[in-house]
Each structure stands twice: as structure tokens, then as C-alpha cells.
Amino acid sequence: MTAPEATTLSFRCDAETLADRLSLAFHAAPPKNPVAAMSGVLLRRNASGDMELVATDGELTIRTSVPAEMDGEGEIVLHRIFGDVVRALPSGAVSVTVDAGGEATVTSGRAKFRLRCYARSDYPEVPDVPDTMVEIETGELAQAIDQTVVAASTDRGRPVLMGVLLTSEGGSTRLVATDSYRLAIRELPAEGFLGGRDAALLSAQALKELSRLIGTSGGEATVEVGVTDTRVAFRVGGTVVIASLIEGEFPSYGQLIPDSYAHRLEFDKAALLDALRRVGLLARDSTPVRLDLSADRLVLRAIDPELGGEASEEIDATYSGEEFTIAFNPAYLRDGIEVCDGDRVCIEVVEPLKPAMLSAPGSSSFRYLLMPVRV
Secondary structure (H helix, E strand, O other), X not given: OOOOOXXXXXXXXXXXXXXXXXXHHHHHOOOOOOOHHHHOEEEEEOOOOOEEEEEEOOOEEEXXXXXXXXXXXXXXXXXXXXXXXXXXXXXXXXXXXXXXXXXXXXXXXXXXXEEEEEOHHHOOOOOOOOOOOEXXXXXXXXXXXXXXXXXXXOOOOOHHHHEEEEEEEOOEEEEEEEOOOEEEEEEEOOOOOOXXXXXXXXXHHHHHHHHXXXXXXXXXXXXXXXXXXXXXXXXXXXXXXXXXXXXXXXXXXXXXOOOXXXXXXXXXXXXXXXXXHHHXXXXXXXXXXXXXXXXXXXXXXXXXXXXXXXXXXXXXXXXXXXXXXXXXXXXXXXXXXHHOOOOEEEXXXXXXXXXXXXXXXXXXXXXXXXXXXXX
């Protein structure tokens, strides 16, 4: 650990509030990082005189603040165990004092901890918030994010597919994500989201944090959005999420969507999810779930060759088309059904080995295209 630069800083704040804000900030900092300081948290005074907490992995940064009584200037970087310490403290005030030798003393009631600080030079510069921010009503934003990020890839070897493509479509914004096995598309009635840009590829992880913030914001009606050539920033209340834009060309997906479908299945969402959970007990790892389609019924089946077992369950459904069997990865199928709106879900299929479309009956605002599995 590099010796910290000499600085003095002290603050006093509510322990529970500090613990909550630290937990939020650490969503941007993985526990393990080649640069040890980047697993920690940066503390500094903000323009309002409160204490700002910053955590980053180099691509995603979360800045949030805590009302605090502060003395001194400077910036300090503490190990992430500081968050564990604060969460373990009794209710009430916590005091933190950093001396010129780079040691932080944390006290609350009779509890006392001494923690070494990282050198500020070991921590990256904090990205600024774009000068121009526009307000967007939260409305359906969190739901739109949750519906699309589910289809984004988690494979770091394919960074473009770890993003969500946002495009301006007339008076709306379209969100698109794919991992090559499924494709999620959501039309969002929000203008100005991209600040005049036609398209931007945003980190799915950053959008997940935005959705989380909206859900815990206590009723914030708007989110501020700022987009530059290299990054995007979202501000919800006193918290800002900043992420680098992803470079690269998003796959062309328009030709994957059929113009019409020969087979259409409609079913109760909860009933199928329950059946899928039970049948899925034998659909482990790469074992697909088979859907046997016929008039007014749907049979789910899973066969586990290793166990020599088979599970099946029939549910009521409305079906039009020829009888046939189609199979899917059970996790991908469940993901798509769960994020569809309403109590009923429609699956439309051209043929058994062509992509199937999941949506809410009578609605095209959200579509989830899923590749079948050959059995």
C-alpha cells in the first residue's frame, strides 16, 4: 500500500445513513480489483458542505452524499472494510478523524476502530457530471430497464453485448439488449433521453443501478440525464451514476424479427411460471424444457438423461396452429415471461427452430425474442 499523502479531515454523521450510502456506492466497486484502492471508497467534502462518497471500477462510478458536520479539507480513500465497520456500529452518531499520518479513527459510543487510508494518488480521478442535464420523468423507465437488461450478456469478452442500445425513435426512445440467444426490445415514451444523439450504447450495469435508485428514491418523479461523447450520467436525488459509453457496433437485429407468425400460444403467466419451476427441477444445466403445443393446452416436459427421470405438467392455454414441440433454455424462458406486462403472456412462433416472440397480448411496447433449442 502506497503511503497516503498528509491530510487532515474529520466528520460526524448518522451511522445508519452512512451505512446505507456506503452500500449504495459499493455497487460500483468490486471487492477484488488489481488496484487495491479501487475496492475502497473515496470521501471528500462536496459543494454543499456535506460528505461525498465515491466508488468506481474505472468504468462505472457512483457518487452519493451524506449530511455531515465536517472539518478540514482534502480527500481520503478508505478500505471497503470501512463499510462493514459502519454497518456493525450501534445506532446514533459516528465520528471519523483522519490524521496527517493517514490513519482514520472511527468511533461510535464505546466502539473504536483505527484504519489505514490508501494514498489518494492510487485512486483514479472522479469523472465530472456533464454540464448539460435534461429531466426525464421516471414513469415507466425502471420497468423498461428491467425488461431489457435481462437479455444483456455478462461475458466480458463481448463488451458490446454487455450494453443496452438506446435509440431515438420519433417521440420515443427504444431500448435493445441481446446476448445472441435472446433479444429484448422496449419502446419507451420518453423524449430527449439522449440529449440530441441518435443512439448510444450504455452499460447494462449502469442502467441496473439507475433502476435500483429509482426504486429506492422515495417517489422521485424525474431523473436527470446527461450524455457526452464518452459517458452518460444519471442523477436521482443526491446520487449520481456515471458510466463510460461502450464503443463498438451493436448487432443489426431488425432482420431477426419475423413479419408474421403461424403459431400463437396464450397462457396465464403465473400458471406457467409455477409449472416451469416444478418441471425445471429436472431441467438443470443445459437440459431444455420442451413445450408440447396443441389446441387449448400446453404440456411442459423435461428429461434428465443422467437421472433417468422425466417431469411433465399440463396447463390451460389458448393455441392456434399445428401441433408441434418447441424447446427452450428454461432460465431464458423464465426471464422473458417474468418481465412481460400483465397477467397473460403470448408466445408466437414461425416454426420449431425459428426464434419465438414473447409479449403481452395486444401490446407491442415490449418484445422478447428467444432462440429455441434443438432436441
